[in-house]
Amino acid sequence: MELEQKLDRLFAAYRSAFPDPAPSAAFTPGIWNKIEARRRQTFVMSWTRKLMVASASLCFVFGMFLITPFPNGASPLATYLDFLDDEHDREVVAELHQIPGQTQLDEAGQPILVEEE
């Protein structure tokens, strides 16, 4: 019991060893500076988060676009010429494939149709 009372007295002494101090002149301006700093930080963070969400959404959409097969079986990566290759006359396509300087010509000067293996 005596020890309990001594502890109470010690807590009371502790209370008076820490009176409510007067704040320094920089106290309130310091609070506003910290509030401003945190506001800026929050602003940057929120935009960073928005950008990250937008990037992730775009990646998802493009990913889905690449993964999803086309209804007619064509690859989404196929070029226009590949498409023509599949759908049109091979001779027409061969002419479209000809690149100046690399085209093989026959003796009459006509382009040679190179058969694909």
Place this chain on the structure above:
Amino acid sequence: MLVDFELVKRAQGGEDAAYNQLIQAYRKRILGTIGRLIGKPEDVEDVAQEVFVRLYFSLDQLREPEMFEPWLHRLTVNSAYDYLRKQRRRNESRMSDLSEQQVVMADAVASSNRNIEDNRKAQVRELVGSLLSEVSEEDRLLLTLKEVEGLSLKELEKVYKVNENALKVRLFRARQRVLKAFGRLQGENAVLAEHFTGGRAVEPDSSNE
């Protein structure tokens, strides 16, 4: 309540002037409470500023202006708790670099530089600080709010949002651990403990000078 509800509502509405008035009204009280909760006068302003910054950003979540003071107390306790946790980690790494003898010598040099009254207050703070270190940070804060700040169980219930019986149990256990440590200290150094609880000022130890 140091301010009227209308001022709290205006501050909630984003009026900076009203918030400034809230700071002016509560800053001294918060500084005192934090000083007693953390036991480090040199860091009191920093922690108190953190309380007001947190209050600013969370004020819109306060539904009833009547709950403003318990709300502010809760923010104070949370900020003090965060500080104590950081401080413990820092002390662990810092103290591990020093030998026990170096720590004792550093304490002795610091003590000899203070005047008598400051020395007594500092010794009380150190003594209570070492007793409170026997319990967890959570219990230290709870015990300080009850025993030093004088908050009633009803007020603590609002601050912690825990029922009164649970608080009583926690307080009882924490106090018993502190009492045990105090009893041990009395056994080891009866003269020292008697100085603080008998209300007599302690003369600085001449062997330290």
